[in-house]
Amino acid sequence: MVSELLRALGWARSFHIWWSRDSRFLDSSSTSSSTWTHSPRIFATRCGSSYGRRRLRSNEIQARTIGIGLTAGRDFNATDVPGSAGVIIVSEDFAQRAWPGTSAVGKPVSVTGAKGPFLTVIGVAQSALTFGLGERVRPIVYRSQLQTPSARDVALLGVIGALAVTLASIGLYAVVSFSVGQRTREIGIRIARGAARKNVVRMFVAHGIRVTIIGVVVGGILSVAAVRVLSAIFVGLAAPEAVSFVIVAGLLAGAAVLASWIPARRAARVDPMVALRAE
Amino acid sequence: MSFFSTQPKVAIRDAVAAPILGPLIAMRNLEKVFETPAGRSYVLRRISGEIQQGEFVSIMGPSGAGKSTLLAILGMLDSVWTGEFYFLGHPVHAMSHKQRVALNKEYIGFVFQQYHLIDDLTVSENLDIPLSYRNVKKSEREAIVADTLDRFGMVGKKDLYPRQLSGGQQQLVGVARAVIAKPKLILADEPTGNLHSNQGREIMDLFKKLNDAGTTIIQVTHSEENAKRGHRIIELKDGWMTGSEGAVPA
Numbered sequence: 001m002v003s004e005l006l007r008a009l010g011w012a013r014s015f016h017i018w019w020s021r022d023s024r025f026l027d028s029s030s031t032s033s034s035t036w037t038h039s040p041r042i043f044a045t046r047c048g049s050s051y052g053r054r055r056l057r058s059n060e061i062q063a064r065t066i067g068i069g070l071t072a073g074r075d076f077n078a079t080d081v082p083g084s085a086g087v088i089i090v091s092e093d094f095a096q097r098a099w100p101g102t103s104a105v106g107k108p109v110s111v112t113g114a115k116g117p118f119l120t121v122i123g124v125a126q127s128a129l130t131f132g133l134g135e136r137v138r139p140i141v142y143r144s145q146l147q148t149p150s151a152r153d154v155a156l157l158g159v160i161g162a163l164a165v166t167l168a169s170i171g172l173y174a175v176v177s178f179s180v181g182q183r184t185r186e187i188g189i190r191i192a193r194g195a196a197r198k199n200v201v202r203m204f205v206a207h208g209i210r211v212t213i214i215g216v217v218v219g220g221i222l223s224v225a226a227v228r229v230l231s232a233i234f235v236g237l238a239a240p241e242a243v244s245f246v247i248v249a250g251l252l253a254g255a256a257v258l259a260s261w262i263p264a265r266r267a268a269r270v271d272p273m274v275a276l277r278a279e
Numbered sequence: 280m281s282f283f284s285t286q287p288k289v290a291i292r293d294a295v296a297a298p299i300l301g302p303l304i305a306m307r308n309l310e311k312v313f314e315t316p317a318g319r320s321y322v323l324r325r326i327s328g329e330i331q332q333g334e335f336v337s338i339m340g341p342s343g344a345g346k347s348t349l350l351a352i353l354g355m356l357d358s359v360w361t362g363e364f365y366f367l368g369h370p371v372h373a374m375s376h377k378q379r380v381a382l383n384k385e386y387i388g389f390v391f392q393q394y395h396l397i398d399d400l401t402v403s404e405n406l407d408i409p410l411s412y413r414n415v416k417k418s419e420r421e422a423i424v425a426d427t428l429d430r431f432g433m434v435g436k437k438d439l440y441p442r443q444l445s446g447g448q449q450q451l452v453g454v455a456r457a458v459i460a461k462p463k464l465i466l467a468d469e470p471t472g473n474l475h476s477n478q479g480r481e482i483m484d485l486f487k488k489l490n491d492a493g494t495t496i497i498q499v500t501h502s503e504e505n506a507k508r509g510h511r512i513i514e515l516k517d518g519w520m521t522g523s524e525g526a527v528p529a
Contacts, residue, residue: 189395192356193456194384194412196377273351276395 073105073123076142086119087143093127094139109141119143165248169255176211176259180204180267187267188275197268201261208260215256216249301368302329303464303495304353309362311348311518322348323360324518330497332463335490335509338499344515346499347468353497354387354466355379367463384412388457392469394449396441402452403428403437409460423459431455447478454485458494465489467498471505483508 071092080087088109095104108118125142187200223245309326312319323345330336338346351357352364355371358379364371366382374382388409396405403424410420428434431451441449450470457465467486471479483505490496490509498509506512511525 185395186397189397190408190412191380192354192383192389192395193409194380194460195408196380196412199412272356273347276391276393 068125068128070123070125072103073121075123080122086117087122088119089123089125089142090121091125091127091140091142094141095121095124097139165251168252169259172252172255173259176208176256177263180260180263184267184270184275187270188272191268191272192276197265200268201264204264204267205257205260208256209253212253212256216253219252220245220249302365303332303334303367304330305363305365307363309349309352309360309364311345311352311357311360321518323352326362326520328513328520328523330495332495333490333493334511335486335496336498337506337509337512338497338515339501339503339506339512340515340521343517345518346515349515350466350468350497350499353464354389355383384409384460386463388460388462388465390450390453390457390465390467390470392472394441394446394453394473396449396452396456398441401438401440402433402444405441405452406456406459409456413460427455427459445478446474447481450474450478450482451485454482458489462494464495464497467496469499469501471500471502479505 070089072095073089076087076089090098090104090109098104098109099107104121104124107121109121110118125140128140190200190203191197306329307327309323310321311323312321314320326349338349340346348357352360358376362372367386369382371379371382397408400408406424406427407420410423415423424437425434428437431454433448433451433455436444436448441452444452450473454470457467465486470486471482474482479502486496486498487508496509498505500506509525511523513520514522514524
């Protein structure tokens with residue numbers, strides 16, 4: 001019941017795989033537990049995701065796409081696109097259990113149901129640990145990310161990312177506004193001692209920029225470190241490009257400058273006598 | 280002031296140009312009013328009079344008489360009022376906000392009852408504030424701050440923060456900050472209100488010395504004794520000027 005619900009929600013997809021053998025359709029949940037000590041996993045990998053910028057020789061490509069060597073067949077390539085025939089790479093572990101004694105290449109596999117649609121096995125990859133060293137080897141199938149219906153997931157991640165940046169910006173704005181509010185009396189003193197409005201605004205914006213530079217530098221270093229750690233854990237995770245860092249840093253820096261400028265402008269218009277009474 | 284005022288606008292550089300001879304301050308029918316749901320509430324009513332350069336004037340009156348409001352108007356910190364106000368002959372009532380800031384910067388120093396030092400800055404840094412808004416080079420500013428610290432006997436306290444000083448010492452810094460840019464006019468709002476009588480007397484002695492050296496001083500005070508240190512007392516009650524005793528020095 002629970003697993004059906006999970007499957008309906010699309011969360012249990014990775015634990016259910018169908019394949020054909022001797023004109024019969026089998027699936028990973030109905031075969032005996034001795035065959036599958038652990039339920040199989042599905043990974044989507046992007047063609048050439050870890051190629052880097054260097055041109056690679058053809059035998060290198062196989063080992064590089066998913067960072068795991070192939071023992072038979074071929075790797076995903078640029079022709080495995082949404083319109084072309086669906087392809088899949090299976091782990092040695094999966095191949096041996098699904099089709100013992102025969103080559104897996106060319107066999108049909110489904111990750112959606114016994115009625116298909118079926119994907120053709122194009123390669124067999126070495127067995128691998130995917131989530132950590134303490135894990136036991138489990139059967140894995142790899143799909144080409146280009147053919148995986150993951151656009152929705154990617155969009156969702158994008159939305160979550162945008163929300164995170166928006167929340168960070170709002171938080172930043174609130175903190176800086178609060179600190180400007182805390183310094184109302186100081187603004188009054190400075191205006192009484194000859195500061196023009198633009199001097200007051202400039203002072204707060206300069207302070208905002210100084211704090212932002214520190215934040216961006218520290219945050220940048222931490223992000224690069226986090227990406228390295230995640231890349232080491234999750235095979236096939238494409239490292240974000242430098243431009244992503246620059247865009248996010250720019251967005252937050254912009255939010256910080258705005259967050260200093262808007263309240264500072266308002267504060268600079270305060271009647272200095274009122275500000276001086278604000279104890 | 281109306282947008283359609285026919286009074287001439289004064290350029291900033293004219294506003295701070297060489298002083299015109301005559302009274303330092305001249306007021307004609309100065310009024311300040313608050314519009315409240317209950318009707319108009321006057322804070323100042325038809326204030327007229329002159330204050331000459333070199334005078335030491337005390338403004339007295341009960342709480343709510345409008346003393347501090349008058350001081351804020353004279354110091355260009357309050358811009359919402361009607362009437363005429365000439366500072367060194369310049370028509371303040373016809374000036375823009377920027378021009379008033381320029382006048383304040385050039386000629387006026389403020390001393391407050393609550394000292395109003397910036398807590399996060401040292402004594403030296405607090406003294407530097409007025410200079411930092413004037414076109415003075417950093418090296419010159421440092422020299423002026425050092426001179427002032429010396430003059431006020433505060434060299435040993437230059438790196439201390441306001442909270443590390445007594446009330447009297449803080450007010451001494453407040454006065455030093457007011458005079459550091461060599462203003463023609465010092466406006467003091469109950470400068471001894473938070474001090475012991477001895478400390479208060481020291482601050483009044485300091486004002487007397489500054490006045491003897493030519494600085495015009497206008498103070499708001501509740502103390503008869505302090506008021507008598509000046510040449511003249513202006514009395515306010517309910518926004519009206521009810522009296523002016525004493526003589527303008529020759």
